[in-house]
Amino acid sequence: MTASATTTSPPLLLPSLAxxxxxxxxxxxxxxxxxxLREIEPLPLAATRFALASLLPLAWLAWNRPPxxxxxxxxxxxxxxxxxIATYNVLLNSGQTTVSAGAASFIVNTQPLFMAGLAVxxxxxxxxRWSWIGTMLALGGVAIxxxxxxxxxxxxxxxxxxxxxxxxxxxxxxxxxxxxARSSPLHVTACVLIAGAIAMLPWLATGAAPLGAxxxxxxxxxxxxxxxxAAIGQIC
Numbered sequence: 001m002t003a004s005a006t007t008t009s010p011p012l013l014l015p016s017l018a019x020x021x022x023x024x025x026x027x028x029x030x031x032x033x034x035x036x037l038r039e040i041e042p043l044p045l046a047a048t049r050f051a052l053a054s055l056l057p058l059a060w061l062a063w064n065r066p067p068x069x070x071x072x073x074x075x076x077x078x079x080x081x082x083x084x085i086a087t088y089n090v091l092l093n094s095g096q097t098t099v100s101a102g103a104a105s106f107i108v109n110t111q112p113l114f115m116a117g118l119a120v121x122x123x124x125x126x127x128x129r130w131s132w133i134g135t136m137l138a139l140g141g142v143a144i145x146x147x148x149x150x151x152x153x154x155x156x157x158x159x160x161x162x163x164x165x166x167x168x169x170x171x172x173x174x175x176x177x178x179x180x181a182r183s184s185p186l187h188v189t190a191c192v193l194i195a196g197a198i199a200m201l202p203w204l205a206t207g208a209a210p211l212g213a214x215x216x217x218x219x220x221x222x223x224x225x226x227x228x229x230a231a232i233g234q235i236c
Contacts, residue, residue: 018236025233029225030101033093036221039214042093044207045222047200050085051207052226053234054197057190066187073182076175077191084172085196091165098158103145107162110142114170122174189234 036045069077096104113135119125142163172192179188211222 021236022233025229025236027105029229029233030096030105032221032225032229033096034101034104036218036225037093037097039218040207040210040222042097043090043200043203044210045093046086046089046207047197047203048207048211049222049225049230050089050193050197050200051204052223053230054194056227056231057193060186061190061194064186066184069179069183069187069191073179074191076179077188078195080172080176080179080192081195081197082199083168084176085192086199088165088168088172089196090200091161091168095158095161095165099162103159104162106145107142107159108166108169110138110163111166111169111173113138114167115173118170118174186235193231193234 033045040048092104092108095107099107116125116127116131116135120127145159176188176192211219214222
């Protein structure tokens with residue numbers, strides 16, 4: 001009995017630690033983004049953050065040298081990078097210029113609702129009556145939170161931009177699932193992070209200038225965003 005418990009504990013512990021790492025690191029990203037936005041514009045912030053974050057996966061790929069993916073899979077990786085990294089973070093950063101960090105964290109967590117809807121439409125998964133009731137309650141809660149933010153929930157306001165970020169993240173999550181069947185999660189994550197950083201390269205110079213003139217606290221916030229939520233959180 002003891003031997004059996006010993007052999008089964010590590011496989012159960014590792015996913016739990018990974019989930020905890022994801023939740024904690026991503027939760028910390030919202031106030032850090034709000035802090036960095038005081039001195040850096042939304043798009044340059046995203047470009048600078050993921051240019052730094054991509055250094056870790058680049059080093060891992062150079063050291064580990066995983067097998068190459070197919071051309072089709074690299075195409076999916078590119079779409080995931082543009083949607084799940086570049087577009088998601090630009091929308092989130094832009095939304096947080098008018099939405100508080102706490103409200104943004106609630107609104108962006110509509111991602112699982114979008115994922116469930118995509119699964120029903122494209123994967124033909126079943127959705128029970130209670131699932132629909134829960135979805136409506138969740139969306140109602142998001143509407144109440146959004147109504148309390150500057151500009152409310154009209155198109156183009158901060159709340160609607162963050163909701164758009166959640167939808168991008170949901171599409172990204174559904175798309176990358178098929179890649180895990182053919183490549184390791186670390187390989188897929190590394191390539192997606194790099195693809196997202198490449199998509200934002202045109203705005204990197206615009207972000208580097210204000211970062212160089214920013215306060216030490218803002219620089220620390222950007223480095224934290226690059227290392228913890230972006231690199232470590234995505235890997236988890």
